[in-house]
Amino acid sequence: xxxxxxxxxxxxxxxxxxxxxxxxxxxxxxxxxxxxxxxxxxxxxxxxxxxxxxxxxxxxxxxxxxxxxxxxxxxxxxxxxxxxxxxxxxxxxxxxxxxxxxxxxxxxxxxxxxxxxxxxxxxxxxxxxxxxxxxxxxxxxxxxxxxxxxxxxxxxxxxxxxxxxxxxxxxxxxxxx
Amino acid sequence: xxxxxxxxxxxxxxxxxxxxxxxxxxxxxxxxxxxxxxxxxxxxxxxxxxxxxxxxxxxxxxxxxxxxxxxxxxxxxxxxxxxxxxxxxxxxxxxxxxxxxxxxxxxxxxxxxxxxxxxx
Numbered sequence: 001x002x003x004x005x006x007x008x009x010x011x012x013x014x015x016x017x018x019x020x021x022x023x024x025x026x027x028x029x030x031x032x033x034x035x036x037x038x039x040x041x042x043x044x045x046x047x048x049x050x051x052x053x054x055x056x057x058x059x060x061x062x063x064x065x066x067x068x069x070x071x072x073x074x075x076x077x078x079x080x081x082x083x084x085x086x087x088x089x090x091x092x093x094x095x096x097x098x099x100x101x102x103x104x105x106x107x108x109x110x111x112x113x114x115x116x117x118x119x120x121x122x123x124x125x126x127x128x129x130x131x132x133x134x135x136x137x138x139x140x141x142x143x144x145x146x147x148x149x150x151x152x153x154x155x156x157x158x159x160x161x162x163x164x165x166x167x168x169x170x171x172x173x174x175x176x177x
Numbered sequence: 178x179x180x181x182x183x184x185x186x187x188x189x190x191x192x193x194x195x196x197x198x199x200x201x202x203x204x205x206x207x208x209x210x211x212x213x214x215x216x217x218x219x220x221x222x223x224x225x226x227x228x229x230x231x232x233x234x235x236x237x238x239x240x241x242x243x244x245x246x247x248x249x250x251x252x253x254x255x256x257x258x259x260x261x262x263x264x265x266x267x268x269x270x271x272x273x274x275x276x277x278x279x280x281x282x283x284x285x286x287x288x289x290x291x292x293x294x295x296x297x
Contacts (some may be wrong), residue, residue, distance in 0.1 A: 045292040058242035073250030085257040140287040
């Protein structure tokens with residue numbers, strides 16, 4: 001009976017340790033001075049994070065709407081028009097499809113980032129400074145992912161424009177000069 | 178007269194609470210409404226609608242920053258010639274200018290130094 005209890009206690013200790021390790025993975029190397037500094041400055045940091053969070057919303061809403069309209073009202077319409085006129089628009093269709101996939105990815109990574117920021121701005125940072133610091137690092141990483149998604153969308157916007165110019169040069173400039 | 182008092186007595190027959198139809202109707206309606214609200218909230222959160230909802234508390238100050246101008250589309254039918262493609266490129270450049278900034282969501286805003294939580 002005693003060995004069962006001991007095994008249970010060891011198992012529970014292992015579970016608690018295993019659950020705690022990832023949470024403090026980054027913060028474990030922090031000095032006491034750093035933790036004290038976070039406790040002192042975090043109310044100000046929370047204010048800054050709140051402003052960033054609120055200002056991100058219209059930025060995302062506007063850009064998401066514009067990217068969607070570019071894909072739906074410009075790219076798709078031109079592709080359709082070229083196909084109706086029996087031109088080979090496969091290159092443009094491929095880029096437009098990549099653009100739509102990149103837009104889905106942008107929405108997905110922004111959603112994760114926004115959820116993390118919502119959680120972050122509600123944190124009691126003075127009670128849990130290490131977790132707060134780790135969550136800021138996670139939010140920063142997710143924000144970088146959102147930024148990378150924006151860069152990818154811009155690459156595809158440029159590529160589509162180049163594809164249209166290539167199409168014009170190959171199919172129209174010789175005939176319609 | 179006897180018939181009337183007899184009917185009156187029948188109305189006051191004691192029914193246990195778990196056999197009250199009205200109670201089950203009301204509690205059932207509340208339970209169904211609660212489940213539907215949970216489903217609606219789950220859809221609201223999982224579909225990404227929450228990220229597009231500027232009417233949430235705390236977002237009033239940025240409501241006027243949402244762009245409500247209409248988006249001019251390119252006709253999906255018509256001839257394909259050099260002028261049509263030039264018109265498309267002109268429209269395309271005009272509309273893509275709206276999202277010209279690639280600095281959006283730059284990670285620099287969340288650095289330890291910017292937030293004042295860097296190691297001393």
